[in-house]
Each structure stands twice: as C-alpha cells, then as structure tokens.
Amino acid sequence: MADADILLSEMREKAPLVHCITNHVAMNIAANVLLAAGASPAMVLAEEEAGEFAGLADALTINIGTLTSERLASMKAATAGARNSGKPWVFDPVAHFATGFRRQAARDILDLGPTVLRGNASEILAFSDAPASGKGVDAGDGVEAAEETARRLAAEGNMVVAVTGETDFVTDGRRAARVAGGSPLMPKVTALGCALTCLVGAFVGTRPADPFSATVAAFALYAVAGGKAHPMAQGPGSFAVQFLDALAATTPAELKAGARVTHL
Numbered sequence: 402m403a404d405a406d407i408l409l410s411e412m413r414e415k416a417p418l419v420h421c422i423t424n425h426v427a428m429n430i431a432a433n434v435l436l437a438a439g440a441s442p443a444m445v446l447a448e449e450e451a452g453e454f455a456g457l458a459d460a461l462t463i464n465i466g467t468l469t470s471e472r473l474a475s476m477k478a479a480t481a482g483a484r485n486s487g488k489p490w491v492f493d494p495v496a497h498f499a500t501g502f503r504r505q506a507a508r509d510i511l512d513l514g515p516t517v518l519r520g521n522a523s524e525i526l527a528f529s530d531a532p533a534s535g536k537g538v539d540a541g542d543g544v545e546a547a548e549e550t551a552r553r554l555a556a557e558g559n560m561v562v563a564v565t566g567e568t569d570f571v572t573d574g575r576r577a578a579r580v581a582g583g584s585p586l587m588p589k590v591t592a593l594g595c596a597l598t599c600l601v602g603a604f605v606g607t608r609p610a611d612p613f614s615a616t617v618a619a620f621a622l623y624a625v626a627g628g629k630a631h632p633m634a635q636g637p638g639s640f641a642v643q644f645l646d647a648l649a650a651t652t653p654a655e656l657k658a659g660a661r662v663t664h665l
C-alpha cells in the first residue's frame with residue numbers, strides 16, 4: 402500500500418497524460434481538475450483516433466454521461482488501444498440504470514475489464530439485483546448500501562471498485578478503505594464526480610501496478626482539497642473556483658496530515 406502523499410509527489414513529477422472520453426457536461430471541469438492537480442488532460446473523442454491515442458496516453462478514462470452510439474464506438478476502440486498497450490483504464494457508468502441503451506452499453510464496457518470502476522452509490526448498487534434509487538445522474542443511495550456490491554464486483558471482475566458519496570469506499574475485492582472529508586457542496590457542482598474519475602486515471606497512470614492505492618490517493622486528494630475549499634466558498638459557484646485552487650495548492654505534506662483514510 403503506497404501512501405497518498407507519496408503518490409501525489411510521483412503524479413506531479415510524471416504529469417501523466419490522461420485520455421478522457423467523458424461527457425459534454427464534464428469536459429471542461431475534468432480538464433481543469435487534471436491540470437490543477439498536476440496531470441495533463443486530453444479529450445480525444447473520434448473513433449478513428451481513439452484507439453491510437455489511448456496507446457500513447459498513460460491512462461484512459463471512459464464516461465457514459467452523454468452517450469451516443471458514435472461515442473460508444475469510440476469508447477470501445479479506445480479500450481482496445483489501452484488493452485493492447487497495457488495501459489490502465491477507468492470506467493464511470495453514469496446513470497447506467499436509467500435506459501436500456503445505457504444498461505447495455507455499461508454491461509458491454511464492464512465486460513471489457515476496466516482497471517477501476519468509479520461511480521456514485523446508486524450507480525454501483527444498480528449493478529446488483531438490489532433496488533437502487535438514483536435520480537438520473539445523482540445518487541439517491543448511501544455509500545454503505547453499495548459496499549457489498551462493490552466488493553463482489555471487484556472480486557469477480559478483478560478490478561478496483563470505488564464508490565463516492567459523503568464517505569467514499571474503495572475495494573479491490575480483498576482490501577477495502579474508506580475516505581472521509583470533502584464538502585456537502587461537492588455534489589452541488591455538476592460533474593465533480595466525473596472529473597474525479599479522470600483524476601483516478603492520473604493516479605492509476607502513475608502507479609499502474611497498484612490501482613487500489615492510486616484510487617485511494619486520488620480520493621484523498623479530492624477530500625482534502627474539498628475540505629480546504631469549503632470555508633472559502635459562499636455557495637456552489639465560488640466553491641468550484643476555490644476547489645480548483647485548493648487542488649493545485651495542496652502539498653503532499655498537507656495531504657499526509659489531512660487525509661482521513663481508514664483501512665478496513
């Protein structure tokens with residue numbers, strides 16, 4: 402298990418290139434989150450180049466928030482490029498329970514074997530038979546309700562499964578951790594979860610051999626930066642600005658002192 406502060410130093414040293422195929426809402430905030438944290442974002446979307454680009458990048462992230470059939474083809478091409486060059490990739494199954502098109506797409510992408518699956522509690526829970534109460538892209542369930550499903554998915558799929566909410570949960574099927582902190586304003590700014598998925602890509606691209614530690618480190622950085630931004634904000638708008646500044650300003654020493662990670 403590598404500590405978050407060490408991984409943050411390594412990530413900033415490497416400034417990994419993260420190939421993001423994310424949704425139209427998240428595109429800008431995700432690129433800004435990656436830049437603020439110290440990584441290098443690239444939103445490369447066309448099917449014709451997605452596979453080739455995924456091979457050049459340090460990590461790939463896939464998000465179905467504003468899915469189209471064209472984009473789905475790009476996602477599949479990109480995951481093939483990542484797999485062929487041994488690059489890690491992260492999947493964010495936004496609202497996959499909402500429609501038949503999304504359900505099928507999410508199943509197909511999950512079957513391709515992501516390194517990390519990152520969703521809110523309703524999204525992870527909806528991969529089981531248990532009833533989930535997500536409202537579109539927003540979670541309606543608590544993280545604890547999704548923990549058992551997360552552990553099972555991780556063990557069966559040989560991947561890291563990461564559930565976000567007030568206190569996050571990360572497991573690789575054997576190990577598990579909770580990450581506390583952040584701010585109640587975080588779910589009031591659209592696509593901060595989608596941007597976190599891209600940040601997980603930055604850490605996993607830095608430490609591809611240890612995606613569990615990498616995911617915990619990304620979550621811990623987010624939580625510490627969110628906690629730092631909270632008292633500076635008047636509401637969701639100023640929070641978004643303060644949060645980017647806090648991501649950039651958080652040092653490894655502050656992360657070490659402020660991270661609230663509990664290993665289970």
Ligand SMILES: Nc1ncnc2c1ncn2[C@@H]1O[C@H](COP(=O)(O)OP(=O)(O)OP(=O)(O)O)[C@@H](O)[C@H]1O
Nearest residue numbers: 521565566567583584585587588591592593594595
């Ligand atoms: N009540 C809360 N208190 C503190 N932090 C929170 C809270 N709710 C969410 N977060 C944090 O917000 C970030 C995004 O998680 P969230 O579960 O809202 O993602 P999401 O639903 O996928 O978001 P989106 O779909 O808008 O991108 C995570 O870092 C999570 O820890």
Ligand SMILES: Cc1ncsc1CCO
Nearest residue numbers: 424426466467495538592
């Ligand atoms: C609001 C919204 N709609 C589709 S994706 C997205 C961003 C948060 O998931």
Ligand SMILES: [Mg+2]
Nearest residue numbers: 495521594595
């Ligand atoms: Mg989401």
